Amino acid sequence: MSSRKNLLGLAVLAYLSQRPMHPYELSKTLREHGDDRSIKFTHGSVYMVVEQLLKAGLIAEQETTREGQRPERTVYGITPDGRAELQAWLRDLVGVPRHEYPAFGSALSLVSALHPDVVVELLRERLERLREERVTTAKLAEGTEPHPLFLVEEVYRLGLLDAEIAFVERFIERIAEWRPMWAGYHEQNS
Amino acid sequence: MSSRKNLLGLAVLAYLSQRPMHPYELSKTLREHGDDRSIKFTHGSVYMVVEQLLKAGLIAEQETTREGQRPERTVYGITPDGRAELQAWLRDLVGVPRHEYPAFGSALSLVSALHPDVVVELLRERLERLREERVTTAKLAEGTEPHPLFLVEEVYRLGLLDAEIAFVERFIERIAEWRPMWAGYHEQNS
DNA sequence: TCTATCATGTAACCAGTTACATGATTTT
DNA sequence: AAAATCATGTAACTGGTTACATGATAGA
Structure with a gap:
């Protein structure tokens, strides 16, 4: 059961x-x-x-x-x-969509524990890898071997990847605006 | 450890x-x-x-x-x-992005086991709920209470939701094209 | 004062991962 | 013929979930 x-x-x-x-x-x-x-x-x-x-x-x-x-x-x-x-x-x-818990989301909810400058650096690394992953996923998703129906999951994944890439790019920009406050908070307790 | x-x-x-x-x-x-x-x-x-x-x-x-x-x-x-x-x-x-396994992705990889007509119906239901979820997530994401930094995870979630909504809409359209083959396959074994 | 809910934790159970075992086939 | 890998499975361990337990406070 x-x-x-x-x-x-x-x-x-x-x-x-x-x-x-x-x-x-x-x-x-x-x-x-x-x-x-x-x-x-x-x-x-x-x-x-x-x-x-x-x-x-x-x-x-x-x-x-x-x-x-x-x-x-x-x-x-x-x-x-x-x-x-x-x-x-x-x-x-x-x-019925269920609530999911992607690891990156969990990390984001705690990311203030890192210094903003290292976050930016890490996000750039992430972007690189996301773009690589995007390439291989796109290749899969564009197949037509048995039938595209059996690849639809890769199309979905591709959509998620693109959304995440866009988010990360935008996040990097916003960190620039927030940096003073965020960095100040870190100097204060260390 | x-x-x-x-x-x-x-x-x-x-x-x-x-x-x-x-x-x-x-x-x-x-x-x-x-x-x-x-x-x-x-x-x-x-x-x-x-x-x-x-x-x-x-x-x-x-x-x-x-x-x-x-x-x-x-x-x-x-x-x-x-x-x-x-x-x-x-x-x-x-x-470092890790490979994730969202439940909807798993379902998509096996969705051919359902009849295309019921899939379309189910996807419409899903769309409704996704749109509801989008509303509540957007409200959260636009907050400014402690600091937007602490809500960035909701912004991320919002991006994923939008990507999924777009995917589902597109998928419904493509099912229309694929219906004959897909439905035929189902009549054949039942 | 009875009932509900809060505060705090433990114990028992179920699920999942890892490591191991062993004969068969293939490669070098 | 030695080494590697395939085919097939089991056992032991670790992690996670659920259910239960019990006194304290608060509401009716």
């Missing part, structure tokens, strides 16, 4: 809705399809969520085979409940 | 760098300052990270007092190591 926590569970449901697989295969397939760009997971966490989905009755053990002397593989398939949950979960994610 | 995981730790260091506090006070102060908009935490998790920071030597027990019959309160203060870590951690966060 409470399965709606780890997005990896959603991905597993989605893949198993196409055909049954064993966990290792899931892991490999997810990675091959580049899903590790949108969903955080490791080899180990795949086994974990498979366990969870199993307990929740959303997937079921289909068969256990052994091939040569390789370890046993357990193949899992999605259940009707699993299909329903896949749809419901996705609908919820698409329809 | 490996303290650089939970952003709440950073916030605690930042607050303790101003004055010593006990965990409950930290929790209350964080919430009063609206830091729960940028950092995810609960009452319980504050005690947890305080424990971690203590083990890592970044904060230290300062005194233990008892007032009336209230439970004992342990007051913690930041150590020199803690101050160093606060600066280093913040510098890293500001200077």
Whole structure:
């Protein structure tokens, strides 16, 4: 229960809705399809969520085979409940925005603890890296291989990147205006 | 160690760098300052990270007092190591963008599992809520109470919101173009 | 004075990460 | 044939969330 926590569970449901697989295969397939760009997971966490989905009755053990002397593989398939949950979960994610906590946002809320001059320097570094990231993301987003539909997430990411770049540029400018007050505050307690 | 995981730790260091506090006070102060908009935490998790920071030597027990019959309160203060870590951690966060995993991005990477018509409907719902959220965020971002520097995180959030709104609008348009292929794929397996 | 809420903390549970294990295949 | 990597999984640890506990004050 409470399965709606780890997005990896959603991905597993989605893949198993196409055909049954064993966990290792899931892991490999997810990675091959580049899903590790949108969903955080490791080899180990795949086994974990498979366990969870199993307990929740959303997937079921289909068969256990052994091939040569390789370890046993357990193949899992999605259940009707699993299909329903896949749809419901996705609908919820698409329809209802949730409050997010990007790390940069957290840092911004505490940034006054740094001296304004170092902040400016750091923001310039950040800009460089953001621009690099933008280039590689743009290349991905402009693909057309299977179908652009499967790259729409990169388009989204690109939009976020551009917004962040614009914000950082603007922020640097405003720091110039605020510098006296901000720097004064720092000299006062150190 | 490996303290650089939970952003709440950073916030605690930042607050303790101003004055010593006990965990409950930290929790209350964080919430009063609206830091729960940028950092995810609960009452319980504050005690947890305080424990971690203590083990890592970044904060230290300062005194233990008892007032009336209230439970004992342990007051913690930041150590020199803690101050160093606060600066280093913040510098890293500001200077180096990390790969993020927004939930909507994950959903987008799997959205083909939904029928295009329901996706459009859901995206319209999402747009409405995004616009509401935009209004309240804009109000916050335009404040000037202590100093705009302390609201810069809301400005950032506003930029992200606008980017997402633009993306969703555009996505709806493109679904119209893609609908035939996408819908066909769905009829084929169901 | 009863009830609600505040103040403060702990304990138990669940989720996630990391490290390890081991036979099979491929490369050098 | 030695070394590296693939295929497959488990176990141990660490982190995070939730639920509970209990006296104090404030409101009805």
